[in-house]
Amino acid sequence: MIKLPREKAGVVYRTVREIRGPLLFVEGVRGARYNEVVEVRLADGSEIIGTVLDVYEDKAVVQVFGHTGGLSLDAAVRFTGDVMRIPLSEDLIGRVFNGSFKPLDGLPEPIGVERREVFVSVINPAAREPPSEFMQTGISVIDGMNALVRGQKLPIFSEAGLPHNVMAAQIARQSTVLGAEEEFAVVFCAMGIKHEEYEYFRREFEKTGALDRAVMILNLAEDPVIERILAPRIALTIAEYLAFELGMHVLAILTDMTNYCEALRSISIAREEVPARKGYPGYMYSDLASIYERAGKIRGRKGSITMMPILTMPGGDITHPIPDLTGYITEGQLILSRELEARGVYPPVNPLPSLSRLMKDGVGPGRTREDHMEVSNQLYMAYSEGVRARSLARIIGELSLSERERKYLRFADEFERRFINQGVYENRPIEKTLEIAWDLLAMLPEDELIRISEENIRKYHPRHRSA
Amino acid sequence: MSSQAGIIKRVNGSLILAQGLKGAKIGDAVYIGELKLIGEVVRISGREVALQCYEDTSGVKPGEPVIGTGNPLVAELAPGLIGEIFDGLERSELELWRLTGPFIGRGYKVASLKRDKKWDFEPRVKPGEEVEEGDILGTVQESSVIEHRILVPVGVRGVIESIEEGRFTIEDPIAVLRTRDGRRIELRMLQTWPVRIPRPYRERLPVSEPLFTGQRVIDTFFPIAKGGTAAIPGGFGSGKTITLQQIAKWSDADIVIYVGCGERGNEMADILTHFPELEDPRTGRKLIERAIFIANVSNLPVAAREASVYMGVTIAEYFRDQGYHVAVIIDSTSRWAEALRDLSGRLEEIPAEEGYPAYLAERIAELYERAGRVVTLGRDGRIGSVTVMGAVSPPGGDFSEPVTSTTLRFVGALWALDTELAYRRHFPAINWLRSFTKYVEVLEEFWRKHEPDWRGYREKALALLEEASRLEEIARVVGEKSLPNEQRLILLASEIIREGFLVQNAYHPVDRYCPPEKQVKILKTILAFYDLASPLVKAGVPVDRIRSLGSVVELLRLKEREKLDDIEKAFESVKRDLEELRREYGIGG
Numbered sequence A: 001m002i003k004l005p006r007e008k009a010g011v012v013y014r015t016v017r018e019i020r021g022p023l024l025f026v027e028g029v030r031g032a033r034y035n036e037v038v039e040v041r042l043a044d045g046s047e048i049i050g051t052v053l054d055v056y057e058d059k060a061v062v063q064v065f066g067h068t069g070g071l072s073l074d075a076a077v078r079f080t081g082d083v084m085r086i087p088l089s090e091d092l093i094g095r096v097f098n099g100s101f102k103p104l105d106g107l108p109e110p111i112g113v114e115r116r117e118v119f120v121s122v123i124n125p126a127a128r129e130p131p132s133e134f135m136q137t138g139i140s141v142i143d144g145m146n147a148l149v150r151g152q153k154l155p156i157f158s159e160a161g162l163p164h165n166v167m168a169a170q171i172a173r174q175s176t177v178l179g180a181e182e183e184f185a186v187v188f189c190a191m192g193i194k195h196e197e198y199e200y201f202r203r204e205f206e207k208t209g210a211l212d213r214a215v216m217i218l219n220l221a222e223d224p225v226i227e228r229i230l231a232p233r234i235a236l237t238i239a240e241y242l243a244f245e246l247g248m249h250v251l252a253i254l255t256d257m258t259n260y261c262e263a264l265r266s267i268s269i270a271r272e273e274v275p276a277r278k279g280y281p282g283y284m285y286s287d288l289a290s291i292y293e294r295a296g297k298i299r300g301r302k303g304s305i306t307m308m309p310i311l312t313m314p315g316g317d318i319t320h321p322i323p324d325l326t327g328y329i330t331e332g333q334l335i336l337s338r339e340l341e342a343r344g345v346y347p348p349v350n351p352l353p354s355l356s357r358l359m360k361d362g363v364g365p366g367r368t369r370e371d372h373m374e375v376s377n378q379l380y381m382a383y384s385e386g387v388r389a390r391s392l393a394r395i396i397g398e399l400s401l402s403e404r405e406r407k408y409l410r411f412a413d414e415f416e417r418r419f420i421n422q423g424v425y426e427n428r429p430i431e432k433t434l435e436i437a438w439d440l441l442a443m444l445p446e447d448e449l450i451r452i453s454e455e456n457i458r459k460y461h462p463r464h465r466s467a
Numbered sequence B: 001m002s003s004q005a006g007i008i009k010r011v012n013g014s015l016i017l018a019q020g021l022k023g024a025k026i027g028d029a030v031y032i033g034e035l036k037l038i039g040e041v042v043r044i045s046g047r048e049v050a051l052q053c054y055e056d057t058s059g060v061k062p063g064e065p066v067i068g069t070g071n072p073l074v075a076e077l078a079p080g081l082i083g084e085i086f087d088g089l090e091r092s093e094l095e096l097w098r099l100t101g102p103f104i105g106r107g108y109k110v111a112s113l114k115r116d117k118k119w120d121f122e123p124r125v126k127p128g129e130e131v132e133e134g135d136i137l138g139t140v141q142e143s144s145v146i147e148h149r150i151l152v153p154v155g156v157r158g159v160i161e162s163i164e165e166g167r168f169t170i171e172d173p174i175a176v177l178r179t180r181d182g183r184r185i186e187l188r189m190l191q192t193w194p195v196r197i198p199r200p201y202r203e204r205l206p207v208s209e210p211l212f213t214g215q216r217v218i219d220t221f222f223p224i225a226k227g228g229t230a231a232i233p234g235g236f237g238s239g240k241t242i243t244l245q246q247i248a249k250w251s252d253a254d255i256v257i258y259v260g261c262g263e264r265g266n267e268m269a270d271i272l273t274h275f276p277e278l279e280d281p282r283t284g285r286k287l288i289e290r291a292i293f294i295a296n297v298s299n300l301p302v303a304a305r306e307a308s309v310y311m312g313v314t315i316a317e318y319f320r321d322q323g324y325h326v327a328v329i330i331d332s333t334s335r336w337a338e339a340l341r342d343l344s345g346r347l348e349e350i351p352a353e354e355g356y357p358a359y360l361a362e363r364i365a366e367l368y369e370r371a372g373r374v375v376t377l378g379r380d381g382r383i384g385s386v387t388v389m390g391a392v393s394p395p396g397g398d399f400s401e402p403v404t405s406t407t408l409r410f411v412g413a414l415w416a417l418d419t420e421l422a423y424r425r426h427f428p429a430i431n432w433l434r435s436f437t438k439y440v441e442v443l444e445e446f447w448r449k450h451e452p453d454w455r456g457y458r459e460k461a462l463a464l465l466e467e468a469s470r471l472e473e474i475a476r477v478v479g480e481k482s483l484p485n486e487q488r489l490i491l492l493a494s495e496i497i498r499e500g501f502l503v504q505n506a507y508h509p510v511d512r513y514c515p516p517e518k519q520v521k522i523l524k525t526i527l528a529f530y531d532l533a534s535p536l537v538k539a540g541v542p543v544d545r546i547r548s549l550g551s552v553v554e555l556l557r558l559k560e561r562e563k564l565d566d567i568e569k570a571f572e573s574v575k576r577d578l579e580e581l582r583r584e585y586g587i588g589g
């Protein structure tokens, strides 16, 4: 539980006038501060926390994060006079908490060497260091075409039933920065996911020993919905401490952001705000940015936060506000496709709409290989030609395709089968990924490889290599 | 100073209601609460005043004081702007970093411009000389490319009593002026200007020359003029930021003001890292010496986004008034519009479409209206311009949403980005069928220097592209193979235009910037190829034979060649190859 320092015990009021969803309307309050933390004590003695969302003279609107069942007008509300902070120390590593920072592992409440604000944390843009270290995930479609760099925020856009968890776990298991041996930690934040999904991650982390290096913040499907607003912020406050104070390289996995956004919407509706699209509040972009932008690196500090949010696209619709606003904030996206999944391809990442904006800074000579970016661009172009040929073939039949179109169609098939497709425990080094890519590109006439420089064709094309 | 005090009654996010701010005017800057957070008066009703706070209001409570300054929110204007990075309120983020560490704190007061730094001031007028507003008092060499011209402030006129050469801070008096009615005014380098009010000029001029960007699809097909306006809408990842950054890097503006409005922190960090390394292709000087950054990123307070765009254009107008051509880049105007919506919602105004206030169109128009080519104030009436280019981020990539559809009505050029092109890594993903420009006629003059029939080539290429996209529709149903040869040649030509001309890789060491003569030359070569190949195809040469000629493949790589000679040579070999084909097929010449 977020404990308050003794000296700031705060003032207690028993003047709740209305309870509406997660909101308490308290009256007769003197000097409530915007965004301050309150503790609400229920008749049965249990406590939940909340924050002040609006304060008008002596009336305060409080949003509470716990279950509101059992809450009544005679609840005691303690205004603490301070914004929400949590105690932080290295000892958090290996621990498990709920979305209000209550221990779930049977161990005592943490004692911090430092307390940090949970809600507002903004890295000065002038102090940011642009991420540029290639993180090898061992997954070809990521490393080869959408390479991840340390300090990047790269979400997975998925749909119910697709293997996003398996993929995220594989990334967590296999990610390495080439030639670096450094301290890492995993911060895992669950928002409204099922218990078995959490168990899956837990087992996967356990297998690789990452569990000892993990901090878990869990809000599962049966836990209070509004606590989902708090959970990722607590997780990232911890991540920031580990990264920027202790110099660790943190991988933060946030899942499922769709549940987070739904919690945000329910507060907005309770507040009777004018919605923007599909009932989601107009400030959802900024709200999501206040979470996603906590990834990154800072000049002069050792650590980093690499963020992998996972979200399920409602109805598989990428234009839905949740994936849409996420895509506008994150540094790219990996998009899972039902079609590839149905064809038995794992991981079913459709490269065409996927993107890693920071790839260019992490690959190339001295980092991976000089032809990396060009090969990626050429694969994009060729695969999209192939997909086009495939849909044409569906209409006019494969035999009516031109020679060139048929080559691209064959390329697309092979590309999915040999490049995208790989094993859940297969860890391909980047050289291997590029080798497969070149073998595939060699299926096409050399003239078609116009996104690759002539030098690199001479140097890496299998035909020239073997000659 | 008429500073009035009031008391906070309500805190609702960035909206503060206060009472007792007597004499407050709309637009007055205020200090809110014990932390003295910066805000602005946005509504007055009876005794109650609504304030928009530009900083995070956590911890503020009713009963805390509000102090009115009696003055509007201003930009500080003086040497020290170049190469700086500010937030939306013009606080130096470098200075903030030094003061508060890498995480942004609240309520810190940092001066916009360094107060202790001394600049070499060189007078341009002599004692006894009569000067008027906008005249150049003297100059400071601020960076190796920017001579900062200190102007007689707007509204001031008189005789110079004294003026000094030497090293001064921006607050030191540099001259004394006596007005007609005998008042003595001390002039300093530091001036201020209210950001919401356009700076005055003598006369607006029609635009006449391009803002040359070095990006082929823009310069050749959808050019923008200096003093013009452009919008670049597109879904996420379609290339708005990279295109705008390319313009910031390679365009021939004298000064570039880059407003990162509600976008990513890493993108600002990226430009800040690269600008000090990259060189201007014309002056050979580092790009940082002509750039100013305003980084009001997405996780900074939303309200300040609203101010940041006005801060950007005000600084731009200030340099325009010195006689410079300034490019203002705003990424993204949608985030600014969202800030308007946010405030409007908190004020409980009646929303129009999708929650945006009814005055959205008015605000967008006013913003783009601040672009223009002008004759400045001052006796020597310099010519300067402000070009405004804004990204638009339509939700779901849907251009019919309010911000995009409204913006289209007020800009002179539209670079419409296309997600489909982006998916196949055709960058810049500017869709040639949906984009437009109103500047072709006025820019013809410029291009004629490089090619008398520039316009003809442009139109011919666009016509080919348009025809090709019609044919592609058909091919999508019947397959390319069943199209007649002549139509397949059109498809081939359009493919060469797309790959060999329109696609331009921002990260290619040669191709990232394409000078005008090269643009013309590549386009002419491709079109000449089409003209030469047409009769052959008509006479029965299969298109596949033509496609596989080595010299035709070379057309796709002309853009990577550094020397114009290479393009010339490539054309010669296309001619030779086609000639050979003609002979092979026994076609009469």
Ligand SMILES: Nc1ncnc2c1ncn2[C@@H]1O[C@H](COP(=O)(O)OP(=O)(O)OP(=O)(O)O)[C@@H](O)[C@H]1O
Binding pocket: A327, A328, A329, A355, A356, A357, A358, B234, B235, B236, B237, B238, B239, B240, B241, B242, B243, B263, B393, B427, B428, B429, B504, B505, B506, B507
């Ligand atoms: N001219 C170009 N050359 C090479 N790559 C490009 C070019 N333009 C865009 N890209 C690629 O597209 C990616 C996305 O571009 P960009 O960041 O400009 O998109 P955006 O439209 O600004 O997206 P958002 O709205 O999310 O900010 C870049 O990271 C880069 O990989």
Ligand SMILES: [Mg+2]
Binding pocket: B240, B241, B242, B263, B331
């Ligand atoms: Mg962008």
